[in-house]
Amino acid sequence: MAALNEEQTMVKDQATAWVNEQSPVQKFRALRDSGNPRAFEPTTWSAMIEMGWSGILIPAQYGGSDLGYLTFGVVLEQLGRQLTASPLFASALVGASAVLLGGTEAQKQKLLPKVVDGSEILTLAVDEGPRHAPAATALAAAKSNGGFTLTGAKRFVVEGMSATTFVVAARTSGKPGSMDGITLFTVPADAKGLVRERIVTVDSRGYANVEFDGVTVAADAVLGEVDRGGVLLESVLDRARAGLAAEMMGTAGQAFDMTLEYLKTRTQFGAVIGSFQALGHRAAGLFTSMELARSCAEASLQAIDAGAANVPELVSLAKCKVGDFLHEMSNQLIQIHGGIGMTDEFDAGFYLKRARVAEALYGNQAFHRDRYARLLGF
Amino acid sequence: MPDGTALNAFRESTRKWIRDNFPGSLKGKGLGYEGDADSGLAKDLDVWRARLAGQGWGAPTWPKEYGGAGLSQSEARIINDELIAAGAFNPISMLSGMGITMVGPTVLEYGTEDQKRRHLPGIASGEVRWCLGLSEPNAGSDLASLATKAEDNGDHFVLNGQKTWTSGANISQWCGAVVRTDPKAKKRDGISFVMLPMDQPGVRTRPIKLIAGASPFCETFFTDAIAEKRDLLGELNDGWSVVKRLLQHERQSQTGSRVAASGEKPTPIQELAKTYVGTNADGTLADADLRLRIADHLMDARAHTLTIARITAEAKGNVQVSAAASILKNSATKVAQIKAELTLELMGAQGLGWEGDAFTNKELGAVREWLSGKAMSIYGGSFEIQNNIISKNILGLPETTQKG
Numbered sequence: 001m002a003a004l005n006e007e008q009t010m011v012k013d014q015a016t017a018w019v020n021e022q023s024p025v026q027k028f029r030a031l032r033d034s035g036n037p038r039a040f041e042p043t044t045w046s047a048m049i050e051m052g053w054s055g056i057l058i059p060a061q062y063g064g065s066d067l068g069y070l071t072f073g074v075v076l077e078q079l080g081r082q083l084t085a086s087p088l089f090a091s092a093l094v095g096a097s098a099v100l101l102g103g104t105e106a107q108k109q110k111l112l113p114k115v116v117d118g119s120e121i122l123t124l125a126v127d128e129g130p131r132h133a134p135a136a137t138a139l140a141a142a143k144s145n146g147g148f149t150l151t152g153a154k155r156f157v158v159e160g161m162s163a164t165t166f167v168v169a170a171r172t173s174g175k176p177g178s179m180d181g182i183t184l185f186t187v188p189a190d191a192k193g194l195v196r197e198r199i200v201t202v203d204s205r206g207y208a209n210v211e212f213d214g215v216t217v218a219a220d221a222v223l224g225e226v227d228r229g230g231v232l233l234e235s236v237l238d239r240a241r242a243g244l245a246a247e248m249m250g251t252a253g254q255a256f257d258m259t260l261e262y263l264k265t266r267t268q269f270g271a272v273i274g275s276f277q278a279l280g281h282r283a284a285g286l287f288t289s290m291e292l293a294r295s296c297a298e299a300s301l302q303a304i305d306a307g308a309a310n311v312p313e314l315v316s317l318a319k320c321k322v323g324d325f326l327h328e329m330s331n332q333l334i335q336i337h338g339g340i341g342m343t344d345e346f347d348a349g350f351y352l353k354r355a356r357v358a359e360a361l362y363g364n365q366a367f368h369r370d371r372y373a374r375l376l377g378f
Numbered sequence: 379m380p381d382g383t384a385l386n387a388f389r390e391s392t393r394k395w396i397r398d399n400f401p402g403s404l405k406g407k408g409l410g411y412e413g414d415a416d417s418g419l420a421k422d423l424d425v426w427r428a429r430l431a432g433q434g435w436g437a438p439t440w441p442k443e444y445g446g447a448g449l450s451q452s453e454a455r456i457i458n459d460e461l462i463a464a465g466a467f468n469p470i471s472m473l474s475g476m477g478i479t480m481v482g483p484t485v486l487e488y489g490t491e492d493q494k495r496r497h498l499p500g501i502a503s504g505e506v507r508w509c510l511g512l513s514e515p516n517a518g519s520d521l522a523s524l525a526t527k528a529e530d531n532g533d534h535f536v537l538n539g540q541k542t543w544t545s546g547a548n549i550s551q552w553c554g555a556v557v558r559t560d561p562k563a564k565k566r567d568g569i570s571f572v573m574l575p576m577d578q579p580g581v582r583t584r585p586i587k588l589i590a591g592a593s594p595f596c597e598t599f600f601t602d603a604i605a606e607k608r609d610l611l612g613e614l615n616d617g618w619s620v621v622k623r624l625l626q627h628e629r630q631s632q633t634g635s636r637v638a639a640s641g642e643k644p645t646p647i648q649e650l651a652k653t654y655v656g657t658n659a660d661g662t663l664a665d666a667d668l669r670l671r672i673a674d675h676l677m678d679a680r681a682h683t684l685t686i687a688r689i690t691a692e693a694k695g696n697v698q699v700s701a702a703a704s705i706l707k708n709s710a711t712k713v714a715q716i717k718a719e720l721t722l723e724l725m726g727a728q729g730l731g732w733e734g735d736a737f738t739n740k741e742l743g744a745v746r747e748w749l750s751g752k753a754m755s756i757y758g759g760s761f762e763i764q765n766n767i768i769s770k771n772i773l774g775l776p777e778t779t780q781k782g
């Protein structure tokens with residue numbers, strides 16, 4: 001773990017204790033079994049709000065604590081360990097980042113206090129096809145009556161069923177394939193012409209496909225500048241990716257711990273299986289990958305907090321390396337548990353399923369390897 | 379630890395000292411002409427070595443009375459950074475052979491006052507080169523099965539046996555060797571660590587040629603070679619704890635932290651790739667598959683550097699020889715070996731030359747580096763041995779059993 005300051009250490013201890021006591025993975029199992037379409041427990045969400053987590057990024061004048069992205073990452077990592085489902089990430093990190101980075105004073109005053117107290121749930125609606133491709137944004141926003149009319153569809157919107165306001169990437173000029181000509185809008189979920197439909201995913205979390213059938217918004221719904229939202233969108237996405245990488249680090253770390261425990265307790269051929277060198281070396285290799293991945297995840301969050309110029313590079317590094325590790329770790333979690341790993345009764349499957357969704361979200365490893373090369377100029 | 383302002387002041391004075399003392403003729407150079415008596419560069423190099431040694435900067439963190447400068451690790455890092463920034467380098471570590479990185483730190487921990495005073499200053503000034511006689515033909519990874527004998531003969535030991543893979547044995551003045559002093563004790567209990575001069579009738583070396591063409595190491599034969607009793611390092615028959623510590627220092631030195639060994643800035647691999655492979659209209663590398671493998675390699679390299687930085691930050695600047703060294707050694711090895719493979723691949727046929735004018739020096743150098751780099755996963759505890767250490771010492775998995 002990075003050298004944390006006193007406040008960050010306090011938040012970490014609080015998050016660790018709460019997750020272990022109040023939100024162990026059995027909670028997620030119960031949620032999955034219940035089929036709850038919102039895919040999170042209201043009591044879980046209200047506990048987070050009470051602990052102040054929804055305000056971690058938000059300055060004091062809007063009711064938050066302004067502790068920064070590394071602190072948020074510390075919390076997300078703990079949530080990732082026990083697969084705790086909630087709108088915290090979508091709203092208080094991704095949505096809040098969009099408002100913080102792009103919002104006018106009026107927009108901040110309108111939305112941020114409600115993000116903190118939970119009366120608003122924000123989410124980013126960006127992708128339109130099956131793969132992450134922000135530049136491919138085609139959803140059209142046409143000028144009309146001093147405002148805009150939005151027509152098109154977004155897919156795979158995180159917490160799309162529970163969101164109260166969508167931050168929508170729309171095209172105001174240019175052609176799909178370019179980040180120029182994109183504009184971000186805030187669109188209330190109850191706007192006329194907005195229809196959302198739940199999609200049931202392998203990780204049992206809340207996602208929606210959202211149709212915009214001539215949804216009209218006023219000019220003050222624009223977040224940032226018209227046609228120049230591409231840069232803002234990338235900045236928001238980078239914060240989302242770094243936060244997600246922290247959560248993935250927790251998921252993978254827990255998968256590693258479960259595996260190591262099994263290596264020390266399961267006996268075959270008269271010896272614990274961890275004494276077989278093939279498995280000992282596999283564990284050593286996974287541990288090495290974990291340490292390297294952790295450094296990337298933390299460096300990306302620290303770079304965001306420091307306002308460093310190389311945030312995009314470090315974020316792609318983090319999403320890719322943590323993604324690679326989580327991918328391999330989630331497979332080994334099953335493999336090393338043998339038959340037990342294949343049963344629904346055991347938790348390993350939850351980690352595998354969550355892993356693939358988190359890998360794909362906001363760009364999988366292939367996306368970020370390509371982006372990293374581009375950022376380095378080749 | 380000195381505070382930030384003190385460190386800034388130290389950085390300033392270091393920068394100034396380098397500006398005033400580093401010979402301009404050596405800028406951007408590394409080692410390679412130190413044995414070349416005629417060249418002016420060799421003379422400048424010795425002047426530079428002596429100036430660094432005068433500052434105690436060959437081993438900045440060692441106490442002053444043993445040739446060091448008594449500085450903190452943060453200050454030592456500043457010296458290193460400033461040398462790199464100035465296109466300068468520190469030749470002393472290389473000139474001392476295994477002295478600065480391994481023998482010195484171990485003598486500091488286990489040595490008598492007399493040993494520290496006799497041996498450390500020569501290492502710290504880069505004037506005395508040390509080799510290490512550990513491996514034997516039948517004792518590699520399983521070093522404790524070594525057979526070289528040392529018999530007590532009053533004020534000295536008499537050594538008989540053979541060492542192998544002894545790096546720099548033919549050019550070293552001193553050797554640290556592990557020898558069997560009690561043949562009846564259990565494997566690890568009858569071993570001692572002795573230090574002996576190489577220039578004596580009982581020591582003979584025979585260089586071994588490696589796949590990369592050079593002969594950086596030797597077979598070393600001891601035939602009634604003499605090691606003085608006052609050069610026994612640590613207790614008699616407790617050489618195993620000494621060598622274990624020494625090997626930890628070795629691993630630590632191979633974790634790939636940036637060392638100012640050469641002032642030359644290498645061309646980034648992606649730029650090299652562009653010149654050999656070409657680019658598409660959008661500036662991406664023409665070979666899409668190679669491009670992504672280079673990107674992945676660069677990410678691994680970055681992850682490695684960030685991990686060193688993280689471990690340093692977590693240790694609050696005071697990094698000890700740690701368990702993490704095994705992780706870092708394996709990671710550094712992977713990064714370096716893959717880089718060498720990618721470099722060869724991107725050069726195409728130009729990356730397959732052995733010698734001659736058809737190839738540039740850089741191309742030939744890349745080939746030799748690719749070959750010699752294969753040793754990284756063998757020496758210093760092989761890749762597999764590091765994984766044994768990680769699984770046993772860090773993860774707490776039980777000793778290997780092989781059943782079924």
Ligand SMILES: Cc1cc2nc3c(=O)[nH]c(=O)nc-3n(C[C@H](O)[C@H](O)[C@H](O)COP(=O)(O)OP(=O)(O)OC[C@H]3O[C@@H](n4cnc5c(N)ncnc54)[C@H](O)[C@@H]3O)c2cc1C
Nearest residue numbers: 510511512513518519520543544545753756757758760762
């Ligand atoms: C360039 C270079 C410089 C060197 N310099 C020095 C020096 O200055 N002084 C010195 O004393 N030595 C030196 N060495 C020797 C080096 O320390 C040994 O080569 C090393 O310890 C491995 O021993 P070995 O070569 O006998 O291989 P072996 O031990 O025979 O290993 C053969 C293979 O078996 C694997 N293996 C062995 N044991 C295990 C195990 N328990 N579990 C899994 N796999 C295992 C190894 O990983 C390796 O892949 C140098 C070597 C090289 C290549």
